[in-house]
Structures are given as C-alpha cells and as structure tokens.
Amino acid sequence: MGAAAATPATTYRIASAALAGGLINAAINGALGWAMVPAGATLALWGLPGLALDVAAMCFGIAFGTGIGVTPILRSQAATGRVVAPPVSRFWRDGFANWPAGNLQRALNLGLLSTLVFAPPGLLLLWLGLTGLGLDGLDEAGTASFKAGFGLVHGAIVTPIIGLGALLGPRPDSERVTPPE
Numbered sequence: 001m002g003a004a005a006a007t008p009a010t011t012y013r014i015a016s017a018a019l020a021g022g023l024i025n026a027a028i029n030g031a032l033g034w035a036m037v038p039a040g041a042t043l044a045l046w047g048l049p050g051l052a053l054d055v056a057a058m059c060f061g062i063a064f065g066t067g068i069g070v071t072p073i074l075r076s077q078a079a080t081g082r083v084v085a086p087p088v089s090r091f092w093r094d095g096f097a098n099w100p101a102g103n104l105q106r107a108l109n110l111g112l113l114s115t116l117v118f119a120p121p122g123l124l125l126l127w128l129g130l131t132g133l134g135l136d137g138l139d140e141a142g143t144a145s146f147k148a149g150f151g152l153v154h155g156a157i158v159t160p161i162i163g164l165g166a167l168l169g170p171r172p173d174s175e176r177v178t179p180p181e
Contacts, residue, residue: 007082009084014160021158026151027151029058029147030144033140036049038140039140042142043137043138045137055119055150056122059119060114063107070162075166078167083167084167097169101172103172
C-alpha cells in the first residue's frame with residue numbers, strides 16, 4: 001500500500017457559498033422569528049420590541065456570525081491546501097488586503113459595515129412593503145417568514161464576500177501561509 005494521493009485543492013465557489021450562506025441564515029433567522037413571537041401575539045413593525053430593530057440586528061448578526069464562523073474554517077482549509085481563492089480582479093485583492101487580520105476585529109467591522117449598508121434598504125422594504133399593506137405587526141408565521149427571507153438574501157450576499165476576504169485578506173502572524181515555490 002502506497003501513501004495516499006494528495007487531494008487537489010478545491011477552488012472556492014462563490015455560487016456555492018452564496019447558496020449555503022443564504023440557506024443557513026434563512027433557517028437560523030426563520031427559527032428565531034418563530035421563537036420570538038408568542039403564539040397568538042404579533043411583533044410590531046416599529047417600536048421596541050419591533051421588526052425594524054430586528055432588521056438592524058440581523059444585518060449585524062449575520063455578517064458578524066459569518067465572519068466568526070467562516071473565516072477560521074476557510075483559513076484552516078487554505079493552510080492545509082484544501083481550498084484556494086478563485087481568480088479575482090485587483091480591485092477585490094486590494095480591498096481585502098486592507099481588512100483587519102484578527103478574526104474578532106474583522107467580524108465586528110463586517111457587522112457594522114453590513115448594518116450601515118443593508119439596514120436602510122431592509123427598513124425601506126419594511127416601510128414600503130408591510131406598512132404599505134396596512135400592517136402594523138406580524139404574527140409568528142409572518143415574522144418567521146420575513147426573517148427567513150431577509151436572512152436568505154442577506155446571507156447569500158455577504159457569505160461569499162466574507163469567504164473571499166478570509167482567503168485573500170491578511171492573516172495574523174500565527175496563521176501566515178508561505179506559498180509554495
């Protein structure tokens with residue numbers, strides 16, 4: 001019996017990351033939406049507690065959680081040669097080079113940036129869509145559906161970007177990978 005053949009590296013697949021990130025975040029946020037509204041009650045769209053505040057919290061939480069979870073996994077896979085970044089433009093490479101190397105700082109920054117970028121359109125959707133329909137709150141099924149849908153779209157957008165950043169961005173000195181010659 002000879003030594004096992006080395007498994008060739010897999011190129012990071014953006015579409016697969018988007019699908020997985022979207023589905024995972026839809027499931028998590030749908031379940032949270034179901035759990036946060038007592039049976040027979042409604043969650044107000046505006047106010048505290050309310051769905052508007054939850055949109056901002058989802059924007060932060062999805063990006064932060066993805067950053068905390070995905071970055072170490074992909075860095076580990078890259079370090080062992082199991083995954084490599086796809087070819088990307090210089091724009092993306094230069095952008096990722098400026099990300100913080102530390103995972104916690106990176107995840108916090110991603111959460112804040114995601115909230116700034118995605119909460120306003122999410123709140124606009126809430127205002128135009130649900131308030132426009134004359135709704136002032138959602139029951140547990142409505143809250144779960146809204147949160148699952150928002151989590152699906154948001155997760156599908158941010159997960160591939162965060163994954164690319166994990167592969168192409170700077171790493172703490174303890175995780176530096178020396179490219180083969």
